[in-house]
Amino acid sequence: MNFAHQRAIVRLAVLLVPTFAALLAAFAFGPYPLSVPEALAALWAGPSADGDAATVVWELRLPRIAAGFLVGMALAAAGATYQGMFRNPLVSPDILGVSAGAGLGAVLAIYLGLPLVAVQGAAFCGGLLAVGAVYFVAGRVRRHDPVLVLVLTGVAVGTLFSAGISLVKVLADPSMQLPSITFWLLGGLNAIAPSDLALAAPLIAIGLVPMLLLRWRINLLSLSDEEAAALGVNVRYLRLVLIASATLMTAAAVSIAGIVGWIGLVVPHAARLLVGPEFSRLLPAALLLGGGFLVAADTLARSATDIEMPLGILTALVGAPVFLWLLARTGRTG
């Protein structure tokens, strides 16, 4: 009946394979290596089974893998939404200043010695403040291409919030707070506890709901505002709802994993190459790819070398070249 649709479903099904492979590898690799059957057996036996394998799999790896998958999904979905909504394939939570805003909120909360709930709340407020400032300023500026203004404003606001982060770092106690702030800013899942998950998962789920419900209408935001409005969409309302959702997801992810860059930019692109830009297919592909990619990167971060590498460094190593390649590619065709 519909060739593009069928092909996309097949590709989504195929995408499940590397995703599961990444998950299995994540359970097996690490400082305490297990074979895949051992890991599966330990999972099957349940959290209360005896032995080191059960402890490693259930208490160390499972929360971390779940958090990695969740954070990857959240950043990729937010990125896919921002890109469609702002009609620019080169925007992402990082570029719009959301990550820096959420980062400043969280760093401030750490500096003040607040509990994790407050760190998350501050991250969300910071992210919302950043995107709100970007949206407000960009809305005042006329006579320029609105999307360009939005992205440039995002860069400026992001820089401002990054300066705030640097200031907090200068003020922080160099022996107690600074190392944790620095490591957290580089992004990482090494400090994940099940309680973090319990806080972040519902927020990410709440952010996902409008994206799922509005999955067809989001497509129309990639047209000009005039066209979308003439097709019957309330552009301003739709955009506000989606900005709030994507920001909530980004902030929740940042608050448990720090600033893990590039996922929100690169994963939606890869997903679009696989299943096309139609959001009801793009969203599941971005969720699977984002989750799988982050889990794979985290597995590499904790098992490739003796010391644990910050996750943000690995995602940047993959993300930055891909971004440059995209830039060259869009320049040629566009």
Place this chain on the structure above:
Amino acid sequence: MNAPEISLQARALAIGYRHHTVGEAIDLTLAGGEVLCLLGPNGGGKTTLFRTLLGILPPLSGTVQVAGRPLADWSRQALATHLAYVPQSHAGLFAFTVEEVALMGRTARMARFATPSARDRDIVRACLARLGIGHLAERIYTEISGGERQLALIARALAQEASILILDEPTASLDFGNQLRVLKEIDALKAQGLSILMSTHQPEHALRVADRIALLKAGRIVAQGPRTLATVQTLAELYGADAAEVARSLPQLAAGA
């Protein structure tokens, strides 16, 4: 299709932005089932007028009525089931298929959280076929020619099942063959009872498809009336061109005069 007597009416309309009036005293009537062509030089306020008629830009003063109801009384979604807009052929951003682009025209007919149904797809296929681009359904919109993209955008507007179409320079940037194709489709749509308001920079296209012509210059409708309104004299005045040159470019006008 039962078009109401008057599809679209602007009365004493002033258009523009908060600190910048683009046009005023605009009276424009589009009757059911007619083609009204808007002619005028660049910067005459055509884009601003269209934005106002579509309800995207609020009027500075005056009223716009669609199917007898003031524009302000329509919700976006309800308006889109009566009034469809065909922008100038654009490149597009993401690699949607032609069918997906045309399916976006069904949005106003769908529930808020719905995705296109099999019926929506059938309607879209029929609209694409009607414009002779059924074979392009699975092609990528950003990769087809400008003329094909224009036809795809018209198909999207048809999928809206609106009774009024506003077309912004539908023949601009098309090659000769595609211009003729688009003009033929406009004739066919009129024959099916749609009311059409279109702008064009080519007076011969207006002469070919229009029932009536309106001349827009410096934000005012300087004249509107039947096709015979377009004479060598009025066009020369409208565009600030030399009458002899106009007569040379449009020999059919010179012969009629």
